[in-house]
Amino acid sequence: xxxxxxxxxxxxxxxxxxxxxxxxxxxxxxxxxxxxxxxxxxxxxxxxxxxxxxxxxxxxxxxxxxxxxxxxxxxxxxxxxxxxxxxxxxxxxxxxxxxxxxxxxxxxxxxxxxxxxxxxxxxxxxxxxxxxxxxxxxxxxxxxxxxxxxxxxxxxxxxxxxxxxxxxxxxxxxxxxxxxxxxxxxxxxxxxxxxxxxxxxxxxxxxxxxxxxxxxxxxxxxxxxxxxxxxxxxxxxxxxxxxxxxxxxxxxxxxxxxxxxxxxxxxxxxxxxxxxxxxxxxxxxxxxxxxxxxxxxxxxxxxxxxxxxxxxxxxxxxxxxxxxxxxxxxxxxxxxxxxxxxxxxx
Amino acid sequence: xxxxxxxxxxxxxxxxxxxxxxxxxxxxxxxxxxxxxxxxxxxxxxxxxxxxxxxxxxxxxxxxxxxxxxxxxxxxxxxxxxxxxxxxxxxxxxxxxxxxxxxxxxxxxxxxxxxxxxxxxxxxxxxxxxxxxxxxxxxxxxxxxxxxxxxxxxxxxxxxxxxxxxxxxxxxxxxxxxxxxxxxxxxxxxxxxxxxxxxxxxxxxxxxxxxxxxxxxxxxxxxxxxxxxxxxxxxxxxxxxxxxxxxxxxxxxxxxxxxxxxxxxxxxxxxxxxxxxxxxxxxxxxxxxxxxxxxxxxxxxxxxxxxxxxxxxxxxxxxxxxxxxxxxxxxxxxxxxxxxxxxxxxxxxxxxxxxxxxxxxxxxxxxxxxxxxxxxxxxxxxxxxxxxxxxxxxxxxx
Numbered sequence: 042x043x044x045x046x047x048x049x050x051x052x053x054x055x056x057x058x059x060x061x062x063x064x065x066x067x068x069x070x071x072x073x074x075x076x077x078x079x080x081x082x083x084x085x086x087x088x089x090x091x092x093x094x095x096x097x098x099x100x101x102x103x104x105x106x107x108x109x110x111x112x113x114x115x116x117x118x119x120x121x122x123x124x125x126x127x128x129x130x131x132x133x134x135x136x137x138x139x140x141x142x143x144x145x146x147x148x149x150x151x152x153x154x155x156x157x158x159x160x161x162x163x164x165x166x167x168x169x170x171x172x173x174x175x176x177x178x179x180x181x182x183x184x185x186x187x188x189x190x191x192x193x194x195x196x197x198x199x200x201x202x203x204x205x206x207x208x209x210x211x212x213x214x215x216x217x218x219x220x221x222x223x224x225x226x227x228x229x230x231x232x233x234x235x236x237x238x239x240x241x242x243x244x245x246x247x248x249x250x251x252x253x254x255x256x257x258x259x260x261x262x263x264x265x266x267x268x269x270x271x272x273x274x275x276x277x278x279x280x281x282x283x284x285x286x287x288x289x290x291x292x293x294x295x296x297x298x299x300x301x302x303x304x305x306x307x308x309x310x311x312x313x314x315x316x317x318x319x320x321x322x323x324x325x326x327x328x329x330x331x332x333x334x335x336x337x338x339x340x341x342x343x344x345x346x347x348x349x350x351x352x353x354x355x356x357x358x359x360x361x362x363x364x365x366x367x368x369x370x371x372x373x374x375x376x377x378x379x380x381x382x383x384x385x386x387x
Numbered sequence: 388x389x390x391x392x393x394x395x396x397x398x399x400x401x402x403x404x405x406x407x408x409x410x411x412x413x414x415x416x417x418x419x420x421x422x423x424x425x426x427x428x429x430x431x432x433x434x435x436x437x438x439x440x441x442x443x444x445x446x447x448x449x450x451x452x453x454x455x456x457x458x459x460x461x462x463x464x465x466x467x468x469x470x471x472x473x474x475x476x477x478x479x480x481x482x483x484x485x486x487x488x489x490x491x492x493x494x495x496x497x498x499x500x501x502x503x504x505x506x507x508x509x510x511x512x513x514x515x516x517x518x519x520x521x522x523x524x525x526x527x528x529x530x531x532x533x534x535x536x537x538x539x540x541x542x543x544x545x546x547x548x549x550x551x552x553x554x555x556x557x558x559x560x561x562x563x564x565x566x567x568x569x570x571x572x573x574x575x576x577x578x579x580x581x582x583x584x585x586x587x588x589x590x591x592x593x594x595x596x597x598x599x600x601x602x603x604x605x606x607x608x609x610x611x612x613x614x615x616x617x618x619x620x621x622x623x624x625x626x627x628x629x630x631x632x633x634x635x636x637x638x639x640x641x642x643x644x645x646x647x648x649x650x651x652x653x654x655x656x657x658x659x660x661x662x663x664x665x666x667x668x669x670x671x672x673x674x675x676x677x678x679x680x681x682x683x684x685x686x687x688x689x690x691x692x693x694x695x696x697x698x699x700x701x702x703x704x705x706x707x708x709x710x711x712x713x714x715x716x717x718x719x720x721x722x723x724x725x726x727x728x729x730x731x732x733x734x735x736x737x738x739x740x741x742x743x744x745x746x747x748x749x750x751x752x753x754x755x756x757x758x759x760x761x762x763x764x765x766x767x768x769x770x771x772x773x774x775x776x777x778x779x780x781x782x783x784x785x
Contacts, residue, residue, distance in 0.1 A: 081492055081494075227569055260745050275639050299740075
């Protein structure tokens, strides 16, 4: 056999779930240690808050976070154009607009911002070919297609965009291996696949995916260590426990992954001293990988963690409260209309 | 060091996870702690020419009462940057400051936005800007902002003449850099620069035949030029791929490519393919080869297109694989299964156990669809509708 690019999990790696340590890690994040790192990441602060709040809610610890401060912060980040920035003094962007809407959904406080303006902002970013730019500077990426429909779905306003064109663009990014890239012709990548399958779920178009072909490509991401990589010949990373796994869940093939092996890989990525998860065993932890490690374990069925929605990466109970139930399986049933948003009442 | 710049929601821009070096996480990118300020450096807040501006301290949002212990230079530069933004100042000194801010944190998209506004407002020399962005990318090639900035400058100049060479240099350091490949594809499509690309892809595959990005690029180039419906091209590609497989049998990308280019025509319809793949068995056996044979057999059943001879060849190939398996004897004795179903079991239980659920699914699908009788007899039955769109509802799936 040939050398497979992979990691080796040491026998002394953690093998039990240390939820309390992770909750303590997130609760304290940004308040004392690693200040330089915290400052450096100001340009993505809104997403950082979303990761922290979501993982705390999944662990049943949301009350430890400062709701009032966060809501005030978000209000200060909405710009005149309706878009929301990562932090005060930064420019608005679709990525952080979605994060803000997700946070406000968690807190059931969506009306503290001007919702109509958010909708206008998102709508305004759709291009002629159906794609979405991330902001006024025009970068096109299927990530932004996902951000757009996820934002609008949470606000109950999917009908404002040109749905047919939006779907057409995402489908034009489907590759010969069944996967999706960021633009037409781009290499298939698990992160982009998550965005595209999430998009197609929200828009009721999962039947357009070749679920067997894509499912095969996705389960090929699993390496002997049990971890998942993002594309062929790459090292495993715990965040792919989310993107690959959620994609498989969405297309109805999550059991094509060896769950026990993946679980032991994810657990090995914990840091027993500091709490939190790293990208792979032994590395430094951060909130991003902590969310996706915990969310991945939830998808694998860990009962200590709340069920997570694979499309939105938010607790299921939040989406139930809002009334959002995207279809998870490829379906020709046609009940998920692409021209209105009444899918969420089904 | 790897960097995760605009990571967002569940969507990661983090595409660095490669290389055998320890790639660290999220905000590690620019996490080189500043060495103490060298003699001669004057903080902006102390410079006479900047005295008219009131530095704006960082508003941390939540957790405002925080003693931030990062480097003074970083604070100084970004406080002044915020002051410039607040006043919407469009000046040379502002432009110069953006370069300092970028050096400290090249992932900060607001700084890049502001720099572009200034480039236009001050009518700056874009050729100089190209040199600048070239240097930045060489230093930090895995960052969305820097590549997007370069694209903007190329568009403003409407000059792609340096791009392919530049991207090739970056790829020579990391042949799978996702951003670099995006930029390359954009340049080629926008400016119709297809010549020589196939040769370039072949060079990369010579260096690393498992480079998935290069295989993807191969597909990109051919799809946009002569296309795969040209049978001479398809034949060339099939032969090329089989040749690469002989060099390195355990190659996911090559097998995915072979499968991908033959999807439209159907695996079993391609003349001579079965024989060529079968020939590889002795020297190039791998789970991928086995999987390919299963796919080929499945396609043959579905399209009802294969001849009796082809069926026999396939059955022999499958038998052969089982012979060289340590458990082959066990499978041979399951009298009532088609060889291909035995093969799925072989994969599930020995050759690719981590994906056993997938192989069990394929096995079940074949059994449900075509029964387990003699392949020749069942080939006269009408093929049932494809079940590939249905969810695979396994007991373990909640």
